[in-house]
Amino acid sequence: MELLRLDNVTKKFGGLVAVNKVSFTVEKGEAIGIVGPNGSGKTTLYNLINGVYAPDEGRIYFDGKDITNLPTHARAPLGMARTFQIPRPFGGATTRENVAVGAMFGYAKASVDEALEIADEYLRMVGIYDKRDVEAAKLTPLEKRLMEVARALAMKPKLLLLDEVMAGMNPSDIDKLIELLKRVKEEEDISIVSMVEHLMHAITKFAERVIVMHQGEKLLEGPTMEVLNHPKVIEIYLGKKVVEDAEG
């Protein structure tokens, strides 16, 4: 069953075409990787799906509904959640309150008391429960990313959009996070889209399918290993064999 569909979506910033006639779909319960060098339009793609920007052309469908003109705030309650490439905690609030906000206003639509409990549950799951009463601004960069994952999961989304969430993590943290994502994906039937600039290794362990972005366009799409070993992909990554590129 199709959960998300982008139909010929274009976004321009002045003369720059950040996303150029991109189409793809995400099925329910699927794990997809979006890879592409810096500036290839990945984050913009998320901003279009979230409604941070409106596309100049094309349409976006979520769960059978045309959401192209839906206001940003009306989208998360339909079952979308994301993390930000540069984490955006509500800095003055505690870690727990941050995650609870996700549970209250996302698809979970929990009451305040339920949300605080859900927050504890996901903080335990990502391993920063001991930081629950710390002001989110005081978390380390790694903890901020994990907080964002918890906040997104607490929304109980149908679609989870991860933006470079593993950047800067060490291999053991990455493995832990991938285990976690695989588990919630099975248990809660979430579709996960994860985008990375490098870290192809992580993607191979996790994504069933990969989309390659290059200069705003969808260059390739297909089964993970097949796509990542494609000559074109190797070419845009300056001749490196990307699957061995494990650095972050």
Add this chain to the structure above:
Amino acid sequence: MSFFDKYASLIPVLLIYVVLFAIGILVPGMWQPVAFIMFYITLGQAFNIFLGLTGYVDFGYVAFLALGAYGMAIAVESLGGANLGFGIILIGLVLAIVMASILSLAVGAVALRLRGAYFAIATIGVNEGFRYFVEGARIWGGSEGIIISGAMRNIFGRETANFISTFVSDILVFIIAILAAIVTVLIMNRKMGYALMAVREDEDAAKVMGINVTKYKVMAFIASASFAGLIGASAWTLKMTYVFPSDVFLITYTVEAIVIVMLGGAGTLMGPVVGGLIYGILKYYLSITLPGFQLIILAPLLVVIVIAFPEGVVGALKRKARGNARKYLR
């Protein structure tokens, strides 16, 4: 959170109100200064619901006090012959809320779609615009305003009218302060409180999290404006027994409200109480000891304090507070 934890922060606030009230009643000659200080505390508490909880600055805030003042004056003036007794004050208060909230809904629905700085600029015109409208269109007595002292004497008799002006009006301000504190805590404990926290911290991220930011901002704006209307009706119209546009549409009060909230700690329950105490006490005693110089002394002093404590006194304390103390300081 337990019920007690959620409402514990009301205890110190209400305690301060009780102490102030006791001083005013028991110590001869202190009712006047206590009422003076209480006006500023209440103003801060009301404004905090908007400025503190959303992080948006409304430079037209005093217009809501002014409309509340007119609401009370219009009620007394036009229903004075209806033999309603104290019912007329109730009607005046309701009219004050209705008028202030209608204006806030109109301003908020348009201007609260704008971002912080643009909103602030947009609201500068609201107060002046309303004043020139009242004066120019000669509604509500135009620039002569409305004088209700005669009507009050007719309704209540000389003695009771005097009692209302010198005592009941101040008691009403106390009650408004208590209600504003309770409403603030209720908001903080509900989804609305979390939504406004998110707006304050990162409005774009808040939207992505599914928060209808305009809705919650407008709700806070209306709540805050309604309390402003009540303050205008009680502390101005009932106390002074007149409303002049040149007295009530004064941006000075907006600036004072901003200073009180910032000084005490925006977005904290205790902040406006501390800010109002500091500001009210300083202003009262400076106006006695150095009449005419109070602004020259007060302004730089407050600027220094606000720079020294950017989160306000209570904000800074809250940061230091650990464990149990935290729930009393919100």
